[in-house]
Amino acid sequence: MTDEALNLPPAFGMLPRRRNQLLVAAAVFAAIAVSPFAIKDVYLQNVLVLTLLYAAVSQSWNILGGYCGQISLGHALYFGIGAYATSVLFVTYGIVPWGGMLVGGILSAAIALLLGYPCFRLKGHYFSIATIVIAEIGLLLVHNWDFVGGALGIQWPFGSDSWATLQFARDKVPYIHLALALLAITWFVTFLIEGSRWGYWWRAVKDNPEAAESLGVEIFHSKMAAAAVSAFFTAIGGAFYASFLAYIDPESVMSFRFSLLFALPAVLGGIGTLWGPVVGAAILIPLTEITRSYLGGSGSGIDLIIYGGLIMLVALAKPEGILSLFQGKRQKAEGRS
Amino acid sequence: MTTQALLQVLASGLLMGLIYALIAVGLSLIFGLMDVVNFAHGEFLMTAMYVVFGLFLFTALDPVLFAPVAAAVLFCVGALAYLGIVRFAMRAKANQGMVQIFATFGLATLLQGAAQYFLTPDYRSIGNSWLGGKTLDLGGVFLPWPQMFGGLVSIAAFGGLYLLMSRTDFGKALEATREDQGAVALVGIDRNRVFALGWGLGAALVGLAGAVLAIFYYIHPQVGATFGLIAYVTVALGGFGSVFGALVAGVIVGLVEALTAAFLPPAMKSLGIFALYLGVVFIRPSGLFGKL
Numbered sequence: 001m002t003d004e005a006l007n008l009p010p011a012f013g014m015l016p017r018r019r020n021q022l023l024v025a026a027a028v029f030a031a032i033a034v035s036p037f038a039i040k041d042v043y044l045q046n047v048l049v050l051t052l053l054y055a056a057v058s059q060s061w062n063i064l065g066g067y068c069g070q071i072s073l074g075h076a077l078y079f080g081i082g083a084y085a086t087s088v089l090f091v092t093y094g095i096v097p098w099g100g101m102l103v104g105g106i107l108s109a110a111i112a113l114l115l116g117y118p119c120f121r122l123k124g125h126y127f128s129i130a131t132i133v134i135a136e137i138g139l140l141l142v143h144n145w146d147f148v149g150g151a152l153g154i155q156w157p158f159g160s161d162s163w164a165t166l167q168f169a170r171d172k173v174p175y176i177h178l179a180l181a182l183l184a185i186t187w188f189v190t191f192l193i194e195g196s197r198w199g200y201w202w203r204a205v206k207d208n209p210e211a212a213e214s215l216g217v218e219i220f221h222s223k224m225a226a227a228a229v230s231a232f233f234t235a236i237g238g239a240f241y242a243s244f245l246a247y248i249d250p251e252s253v254m255s256f257r258f259s260l261l262f263a264l265p266a267v268l269g270g271i272g273t274l275w276g277p278v279v280g281a282a283i284l285i286p287l288t289e290i291t292r293s294y295l296g297g298s299g300s301g302i303d304l305i306i307y308g309g310l311i312m313l314v315a316l317a318k319p320e321g322i323l324s325l326f327q328g329k330r331q332k333a334e335g336r337s
Numbered sequence: 338m339t340t341q342a343l344l345q346v347l348a349s350g351l352l353m354g355l356i357y358a359l360i361a362v363g364l365s366l367i368f369g370l371m372d373v374v375n376f377a378h379g380e381f382l383m384t385a386m387y388v389v390f391g392l393f394l395f396t397a398l399d400p401v402l403f404a405p406v407a408a409a410v411l412f413c414v415g416a417l418a419y420l421g422i423v424r425f426a427m428r429a430k431a432n433q434g435m436v437q438i439f440a441t442f443g444l445a446t447l448l449q450g451a452a453q454y455f456l457t458p459d460y461r462s463i464g465n466s467w468l469g470g471k472t473l474d475l476g477g478v479f480l481p482w483p484q485m486f487g488g489l490v491s492i493a494a495f496g497g498l499y500l501l502m503s504r505t506d507f508g509k510a511l512e513a514t515r516e517d518q519g520a521v522a523l524v525g526i527d528r529n530r531v532f533a534l535g536w537g538l539g540a541a542l543v544g545l546a547g548a549v550l551a552i553f554y555y556i557h558p559q560v561g562a563t564f565g566l567i568a569y570v571t572v573a574l575g576g577f578g579s580v581f582g583a584l585v586a587g588v589i590v591g592l593v594e595a596l597t598a599a600f601l602p603p604a605m606k607s608l609g610i611f612a613l614y615l616g617v618v619f620i621r622p623s624g625l626f627g628k629l
Contacts, residue, residue: 071435118619124434125374126618129573132566133611140608256566260442267435301458301558304450312422312443319429319436 018195021274025191028278029184036173045172047289049244052179053237055281058265059186060233065263066272067190067199068226069206070120074131075262077138078108078231080254082238084142087154087248090165097166101239105232112231113224120223132256139254153249156242166243175244182240183278186233190274193229202226206272234262268314270321279323284310338599344478346599347592352484354591355491359546360564361571362498362583363415363539369578370515370535373423373437377445379565381540383452385411385547386556390461393551399467400552404490407548408541415540416533418444423536424529445561452558461556468552483553490549494542495584501538502580511535515578567607570614576627586625589613 032052039045057079064070085107086100119130143151161168168174193199201222204212213219242248266272269280287310291303318324338346364378375381385407392403418441426440427433463469468482502508513521514531522528554560571590575582590610597609618624 071438118615122618122622125368125577126573126622126624128438129569130615130618133570133614136566137608137611140605140611144602144605256562264439267439271435301450301453301455304446305454306450308443308446308448308450310443311446312440315436315440315443316422316425316429319426319433 018191021191025184025187029180029187032180033177036176042172043293045176047286049172049175049179050289051281051285052176052183053241053244054261054265054285055278056179056183056186057234057237057262058269058277058281059183059190060230060237061262062266062272062277063190063193063233064223064226064230066266066276067193067206068202068223069272070223070226071128071263072131072227072230073128073256073259073263074133074135075230075234076254076256076258077135078112078234079238079241079258079262080138080142080250081108081111082235082240083242083248083253084148084154084238085235086239087156087242088148091154091156096164097239097243098164101236104235104239108231108235109228112227116224116227120220120227132259135254135256135259139250142250142254149249151250153247153252156246166240167246178240179244182233182236187274187278189229189233194274198222198225203272264311268311268322270323273321273323276321276323280321283322341477342599346595348475348478348480349484350592350595351588352480352488352591353595354588355488356484356546356549356587357567357571357590358584358587359487359491359494359549360543361568361575361587362495362580363542364568365572365575365578365580365583366498366542367536367539368572369580370511371427371518371532373427374441374569374577375418375423375539376438376441376565377418377448378543378568379561379563380445380448381411381414381543381561382547382550382564382568383556383558383561384414384448385544386551386554386560387452387456388544389548389551390463390556393463393466400463400548401467401486404545404548407551408544411544411547412537412541414544416537418540419533419536424532445565449558449561456558458558462554463552463556466552481553483549486552487546487549490545494545495580498542498580507534567610570610574614574617574624576624579624579626582624582626 032048035048036045039048057075061072061075065072082101082104085104086097089095089100089103090097115134119127119134122130142148148154156167158169159165159167161170161174163174166178193202201212201217204215204217205219205222209219238253241253245252265280265284266277267280268276268284269278270276288303288307291306295302295306314322360378360382363381364375367373367375388407388410389400389403392398392406393400422440422444423437426437429436466483468486471482473480473482473485502512510521510526510531511534513524514526514528514535518528521531550564567590571586572583574590575584575586590613593609593613594606598606601608621627
């Protein structure tokens with residue numbers, strides 16, 4: 001079926017709305033790029049790095065979970081594969097993290113395709129629980145696999161600051177720019193997809209699979225493509241996280257907590273939207289980090305009370321996500337539903 | 338492995354499986370009633386364990402006596418969770434599934450945090466009780482009494498649940514509401530009341546399981562996460578919404594876990610359950626007894 005028959009707009013944004021979104025993105029990302037001139041505090045810079053990273057990974061999750069409607073609660077698997085591929089290749093074989101990043105990304109995409117075969121036959125909760133279970137199996141295997149450090153994990157060697165090895169011990173600013181670059185890329189990929197035929201197909205698969213199929217949408221291939229793209233960028237995020245921490249162990253990159261942390265910003269901000277994951281991460285991550293550091297450490301539990309309460313509040317008060325607060329009026333004005 | 342050792346493994350697995358079934362059935366019941374997965378189910382279990390532990394500390398009576406109290410307290414917790422949270426999550430016009438997941442996940446995190454804040458993250462256990470440390474010797478196969486008690490409570494609870502569902506007006510209202518939510522309103526059944534009672538019942542069942550577990554298992558704020566995951570796998574394995582499926586799947590999960598632990602390192606004991614789940618749903622996408 002051709003684009004004309006589906007009555008789709010052309011893939012690249014002649015529409016003023018899409019051009020405006022690009023301009024807004026350019027302005028936002030440029031502002032973040034120069035922000036280190038204003039934010040000198042190392043603690044705040046750390047929070048900024050994490051916020052940008054979670055925004056980027058949540059954006060990747062959003063491609064499968066938001067646009068295609070396949071709620072994965074096992075993305076920690078891909079994050080872990082990225083982190084472990086990069087760490088093993090660098091620490092054991094001396095291959096620079098840039099290479100490991102790519103290997104991890106491709107490996108994750110391949111595994112996503114492999115797992116997609118059986119998993120995409122499952123619907124709703126059966127699918128979500130299968131993704132949890134698969135990620136838990138991955139966690140168990142890594143825990144018991146001595147070649148990748150087992151339960152002890154992998155410590156990156158100390159070296160001088162360098163863009164080749166992505167090690168910056170004294171200065172956090174390069175990490176801000178790296179995380180920002182990752183976010184900008186995932187945002188732009190999502191932007192391109194949103195306007196392309198794939199974007200329309202995925203939304204059709206999400207909203208009404210039966211109707212989509214009867215109109216000639218390849219449901220299975222749509223889901224597979226979304227899973228591969230989503231897994232690829234999630235793994236790149238994991239690779240970045242490993243170089244940022246310079247130490248990984250199974251729990252610190254692959255636990256179930258991460259799978260939820262990748263879905264949450266998208267859900268809180270606005271699932272299946274371009275800016276949802278960014279807005280969600282910008283609120284959630286600083287709040288988590290600040291409650292954790294100022295309210296008596298992560299052992300006391302008060303941070304969990306606030307965190308849990310906030311999630312409940314947003315989920316109940318604004319089910320369409322925080323972004324819907326701003327979008328409602330504009331969409332009505334443009335006559336889109 | 339000798340026959341005796343194998344029998345021992347199977348007997349332990351069976352008893353633990355009955356307890357898993359009791360944990361899972363409440364989750365399955367609630368799902369069958371209204372298509373909601375309660376992600377705070379494990380934390381309900383944790384709450385029940387702390388209720389029993391607290392009563393034990395303050396009254397110095399035997400924990401066996403507190404099972405009905407834990408069930409009653411959890412009935413209220415479940416009904417309140419529905420009336421205070423889930424009822425509103427169901428009104429969401431957009432992505433209802435995600436809203437329910439995250440509203441109940443938020444509740445889970447909050448309960449965990451509250452347990453950590455008010456009760457400390459320490460591991461607790463009930464030291465001496467009537468059943469603690471005692472075993473029944475069945476021709477060389479040793480069955481610990483706490484687990485035996487758990488198995489018996491589970492069987493009794495399933496029996497009671499069967500009678501409740503088939504013989505009482507409430508059971509009929511529950512069944513009717515799960516069949517057709519719109520039609521029951523026409524015959525004068527208050528849907529909200531049935532849902533609240535259903536949540537109460539589901540939570541009361543996991544409350545019983547928590548009371549049984551508290552006798553022989555460590556009690557700590559994260560205990561819900563371990564059993565919660567097993568409960569989701571059990572429910573999905575049996576088929577969402579199927580009470581009978583939860584019983585069969587619970588027993589299978591218990592047996593498979595015990596067998597895995599006998600042959601693989603202890604850290605890998607969940608591997609068997611996870612592999613079994615994937616194996617089953619890849620062949621039967623809606624679990625063993627699911628209707629979907």
